[in-house]
Amino acid sequence: MKKLIAGAILLGASTVTFAQPGCGVGAMIFKGQSGVAPHVLAATTNGTFGNQTFGMTSGTLGCNTNQSVQSMAMYMDSNVDKIARDMSRGEGENLDTLAVLLNIEPADRDTFRGLLQDNFASIFPSSETTSGEAVEAIVSLMEQNEALAKYVAA
C-alpha cells in the first residue's frame, strides 16, 4: 500500500515543469514526442538488473554526443532491466523504443537487434554494469558496424 501512495505522490510531484539538468536541454526531448517528458523521477523500483546510477548531470557521455544517443541514454536509465531482457531475447517493445530513439530506419532494425543480442555479454559484462556504461558499449558497437554507424555519429 505504501508503494501505491508513493506512486500517487510522484504523480503529483512530477508535474511538467522540470529543471532539465546537464547539458543540452534539447537532448532531453525525445525526438518530437516529449518535450514534457519527465526523466528519472520514475517510481522507484527494486531493479533486478543493471545499476540505475547513470546521472544526467555527471553525464558520462559528455556534451558532444548526438541528441538521439542522449535520449536513448535517458530511456536506458529508467528501463535498464526491461531493455536488458529484450536485448537478450533479440526482440521486444523496449528494444524497439531504443531503435526509435536512435532514429534507426526499419530496414536496419534487424541488424540492430542482432548486434545487441550477439554482444549482450560485452554490453553488460556484469550485473553491476551501469546504464551509462551499457550506453557507451552500445555506441561503440554501433560505430564499428557499417550499417549502424551513421545513427551514432556525433
Added chain:
Amino acid sequence: MRAPLCFALVLSGLAATTPTLATSELPLESIALERDWLNLGHYHADTLGSGFTSQADDNEFFLSPDGKHSPYAELVATLDAIQQPGTGDSHASCRFPARDQWLRQRLDLPDSQATCPAYQEWTDTLNTESVTLVFAASYLNSPSSMFGHTFIRLDPPSDDHTTDLLLANTISYAADAAAHDSEFLFAYKGIFGGYPGITTVQPYYEKIRLYSDIEHRDLWEYQLNLTPDEVDTMLAHAWEIQGRNFDYYFFDENCAYRLLAMIDIARPGTNLIDEVNTHAIPSDTVRWVVDKDLVANIHYRPSAATSISYSLDQLSEQQRTLAAAIAYGYVKVDGPELAQLEPQQRSSVLDATYDYIRYQSEADSWPREFAAPLSHQILVARSQIEQTDVPPTPPAPEIRDDQGHDTFRMSLSGGRWDDRNFAQLTLRPAYHDLLDPPEGYRQGAELEFLRLDLRYYTDNDELQLEHITGVSIRSLSPRNPFFSPLSWQVGFGGRRTDTGTERVLAPYLEGGAGGSWNLTSSLQAFAMATADLEVDDDFRRGYDAAPGADLGLLHQSRYASVLAGIKTKAWIVSSQHRQDQAYLNGNLHFGRSVSLFAEFTREHHYDRYRNLWQVGLHAYF
C-alpha cells in the same frame, strides 16, 4: 438536488436547438450559461439555489475575481482579456487557448493576434494525433485504486517509423497526497476532501512501470475516435488546467471524472458528465465512453504478473520445476539440467525464470545481492540462443472490465429465520462481491460500499434494518509454488447481533488474514483467521470481541458461483461462548444483469440451533 440540474439541462437543450439565432445578438448572460462554457469553466449547478460553482479550486484558473461562482463574470472578463492588444505567453489567449477558441467561434470574432511560444512548443512536442483512454484494472491492495484508475494517452501520428507508444505522453489527474499521511488519513481525506488534485503529464512507460510492473494491474487501452480538431481542443483545455488545483474526492470528483469533463469539452454534446450521479467508478466511466461510441479500437496490455503467470503455465511440469530451482538457486544456470534441453525449451525456461525473478524482486523484495548476479547469468545464457520464439503473450480476457456486471445492485428476496418469515430488500451502490458474476472482475476479490439490507417480518409486520455495510473488502488470492500472496478481509458497519435474548443492531468491525489455494481453475479453498468487534450497551461490558476462523470453498464461473464453509467465533469479553456457523451460498447467473441467489446458514449460538433460508433475485444496474 435534481431541480438545478434539470434547469441546466433545459438551458443547454435550448442552446442546442436554436443554432440559427444570430449569436452576436444573444446576450452574454445566456451564452455564459451554455453547456460548452460551463464545461470549460468546470461549472456545476449548485445543489441549493440557482447559482453555479466551478470545481476548480485555484484563483489562477479565473480571470474574474467572481469567476469561481459566476460563469457570466468569468465570460465577460475572458472576453475582455483575449481582446486586449499585446502578445506572448502571459496573454489571456495563450493562458486559455480553449476558451479563446470557443468564444471567438461563438461570437464570430477575428482570430487572436497573440502568439504563444510556450503553448506552441508544448503542443509541438506533444505531437498528438489521437487520444487513448487507458484504464488500469482495479487493485484491492491500494485504497486509492480499488475501483481502477483511468488516464489519457496522447498518441503521436502512427504513420512513420519514429512512432513509439511507450514514449507517448499521458495526462492524468490524481490526488496530491502528502508523503507523511498515513493510510487512514489518506482514505479519510480522499473521501471527505482535503487533497488537491493535480493534472500531470508523464510518458507512458512511467505509467506502465507503476501500474504494470509495480502494482501488477492489467491495462486496457481504448483509442478514442476524436477528430484532429477535437484532439486540439482537448489539448488546449489540458493546457488551461494543468497545474491548476481541483480538490480531489475519491467517489465523485476523481481521476475518471476529470477525464470525462475533458472529453465533453473535446467533443461538445457528448455530455458524459451527466452520467455521473453520486460516484464515478472508473470502470463505469469506461462503459459510458464505450456506450457513446467514442472508441475506435481496444488493446489489452497484460501486467507483469499476468504475463509471468501465463508463461509459467505454458511450461511443462518438469520445466516449471526447473525454473523454480534456478530462481531459488538450487540449479545453476550453466548446469547440465538446462544444457540438455532443446534451444527452444531452454529459452522458454530462461525467459520465464528471468521474469519471475524480476517479479519477485519487485513484489517480494528479493535481495539484490542474490537476484542481480543470477539475472545477469540468465540473460547472458539467453542471449546465446538465437532465433527462438519469445514468450507467448497472454490472450486478452474474453470479457473486459467495462463489460462486467453493472455495479449498482438491487435484490429482492424471501426467507425464513428460525421460525419467522421475512421479505428482504438489499441495495448496494457498489461494487462486486464474491458471488456476483465474476467476468470482468478479479477472481476472489470483493469490494462493497454502503450496502443496506432491510427486512420485513411478516409475523408481526415489523420492518427491521438487518445490516448496513460501510465497507466490506475481501481479497482471496490463490497461493502456489511460485506466488504466495496473503488473503485478507476487512469490514465495518452495523448488523443484527444476538445477545441471547434479542437481536440488536450493533456497530461492528471485522478483519481476517489467511491463505487461499486453487483446487481447479475456478475453485479455491481458503482458510482465514478472523477477529470481530461489536459494540452495544446490551452487552455486559458494552462491547464484545471474538477471535475466530473461517474455512471455505469458493467456486466462480460465468454460470454459477458458490461459497460454502464453516465459521467459528469465540466471544470472549462480555459473554463467553462460541458461535458456530455452516453456510452455503449459491448464485445462478443469467447473463450479467440478473442472478438468482439462495442462501442457507445453520448456526449454533447460545446452546441452540437456528436456520436461515433465503432465496431471491439480484438485478444489476
